[in-house]
Amino acid sequence: MSGMLAIYQREMLILRKRFFRQLAAIAVSPLLYLIAFGLGMGKNLKVGGHSYLEFLIPGLVAMNSMTQAFAMSSEINIARFYWHIFEEFQAAPIRNLSYVSGEVLAGITRALISVVVILVIAALSGVVLSYNIYFWLAVTLNAFVFSSLAVALAMLVKSHSDQALLSNFFITPMAFLGGTFFPVDSMPEWARYILHFLPLTHACKAIRAAAFGQRPVYSSFILLAVLGAVLFVLAFKCVNRARE
Amino acid sequence: MIRLENLRKRYGKVEALRGVSLHVGEGELFSYLGPNGSGKTTTIKILTGLAVASSGDAWLHGFHIGKEGVQAKRQCGLVTQNINLDNELSVGENLHLHGKLFQMARKDRVRRIDELLEYIEMTDRVGSPVKSLSGGMKRRVMIARALMHSPRILFLDEPTAGLDPAIRRRIWSLVKSIQKSGTTIFLTTHYIEEAEFLADRVAFLEKGEIVALDTPQNLMEAIGAWALDEVADGGMQTFYFRDREEANKHITTHAGGFSLRRVNLEDVFISLTGKKVI
Known part of the structure; x- marks a missing residue:
């Protein structure tokens, strides 16, 4: 437990040192999407009875919580290949489980901070949705999935340059196809079938339904929880692979 | 330990x-x-x-x-x-x-x-x-x-x-x-x-x-106490001696440039492997 807290505390200390830079970095992309898609198209466009801006906000919450949780892979790689701080963790008497738990928890925290930033921006744009328990549960599960994936992949890559590949293969396609900017239901059947396998599609569904005060999408909650657990175990198994 | x-x-x-x-x-x-x-x-x-x-x-x-x-x-x-x-x-x-x-x-x-x-x-x-x-x-x-x-x-x-x-x-x-x-x-x-x-x-x-x-x-005593670096024909060769007198005798009986010094661990490594440590 104290090993996990030490890992988590280190990530939070780093985050605190860069807090305002980090906030600006978190805010810039949702702000651009809101201006470009939301304000540009949002006034006249309706999706499922909601304005496009209302439709977009939960999508941005899902997308940003994904990217911020997944950014842990980049943080770990910098600590591993550039600062060599990972050696300090490897030489410490802590279990792999503590290490993975600390990093995953840090990823979830980053994701939750990014969601608060988006909700503030949304409120300033005049959009206030229902931020109930299901909303926060869906966001947390989404962050759990991508934070665990981030730790697993960070343990598997062999150099810092592989990091860009990870984002290109895992994150960018999901950000654009997972239902952030358009309803997946409006896609052709074959595309809907494929997109159904993306975790972000389920995160968008769950977060959007909660934000619109609709009945919770339990299947998406279960899927995200199971996938998160599988990826967490994978991350745990991968830690030893990072040792020479 | x-x-x-x-x-x-x-x-x-x-x-x-x-x-x-x-x-x-x-x-x-x-x-x-x-x-x-x-x-x-x-x-x-x-x-x-x-x-x-x-x-x-x-x-x-x-x-x-x-x-x-x-x-x-x-x-x-x-x-x-x-x-x-x-x-x-x-x-x-x-x-x-x-x-x-x-x-x-x-x-x-x-x-x-x-x-x-x-x-x-x-x-x-x-x-x-x-x-x-x-x-x-x-x-x-x-x-x-x-x-x-x-x-x-x-x-x-x-x-x-x-x-x-x-x-x-x-x-x-x-x-x-x-x-x-x-x-x-x-x-x-x-x-x-x-x-x-x-x-x-x-x-x-x-x-x-x-x-x-x-x-x-x-380790150092095993090869000698003194090392004599001899520069000749563009190369350098090192000889090891138990005492200084032996080394001086070598200098007086051979022609060339010499440098006499105490044996160190580098000499030990060279004598064991034929290579320098660095």
Whole structure:
């Protein structure tokens, strides 16, 4: 437990040192999407009875919580290949489980901070949705999935340059196809079938339904929880692979 | 205190360690000397949990590094070759985090940080960001960090690499004082004078194998007390003599340029392997 807290505390200390830079970095992309898609198209466009801006906000919450949780892979790689701080963790008497738990928890925290930033921006744009328990549960599960994936992949890559590949293969396609900017239901059947396998599609569904005060999408909650657990175990198994 | 039995490590087709066996006693300052790529860092990485041995066994204070990894890690502190402090954090924060990783209570961490910063003469730097420190200061902080949890064994992997001679000597006196406090020290270096000055015993490593292991004095006496470098035909040859008279006799009976000096550990390594340490 104290090993996990030490890992988590280190990530939070780093985050605190860069807090305002980090906030600006978190805010810039949702702000651009809101201006470009939301304000540009949002006034006249309706999706499922909601304005496009209302439709977009939960999508941005899902997308940003994904990217911020997944950014842990980049943080770990910098600590591993550039600062060599990972050696300090490897030489410490802590279990792999503590290490993975600390990093995953840090990823979830980053994701939750990014969601608060988006909700503030949304409120300033005049959009206030229902931020109930299901909303926060869906966001947390989404962050759990991508934070665990981030730790697993960070343990598997062999150099810092592989990091860009990870984002290109895992994150960018999901950000654009997972239902952030358009309803997946409006896609052709074959595309809907494929997109159904993306975790972000389920995160968008769950977060959007909660934000619109609709009945919770339990299947998406279960899927995200199971996938998160599988990826967490994978991350745990991968830690030893990072040792020479 | 440290025991290695037939330790081997293979990276693909390259065998980095080829059956290393040795024993380091309690309170001893043991130096591992060899050229780059000889397996020095690999040994330390295996002993401290950064790498896994391909075969063989090792114990730290009686704990097997594979089967009792967590207990074995509690026994040792590590100063790596690379500076691996958290650059964005302060000196104090780095030390606190290390203490937390080793399950130290807060009041113990605070007390130990005060002690150690006084020990490395950096009490005024507790709040300084690591990125503002010089290379020598960072090395001292790394040593303090490795000592935070009062380890029985301290691994120092090239602790003075890249430092200027004055700072190197300051680190040496720090290492000597750590040994005096009863800590066993396992030091890797490719600085001959470092091993000569600090080590109780030295092991020479060449291509993953120990080629000699003894006290610096015994190793040097085995080849002679005096070394005579003779420059002739564009090359240099070194001769070893038991006493100075023998060396002088050689000079008077041969033509050429000579330089007479005391034998050092570099001579031992050259006579064993035909190569220089660096």
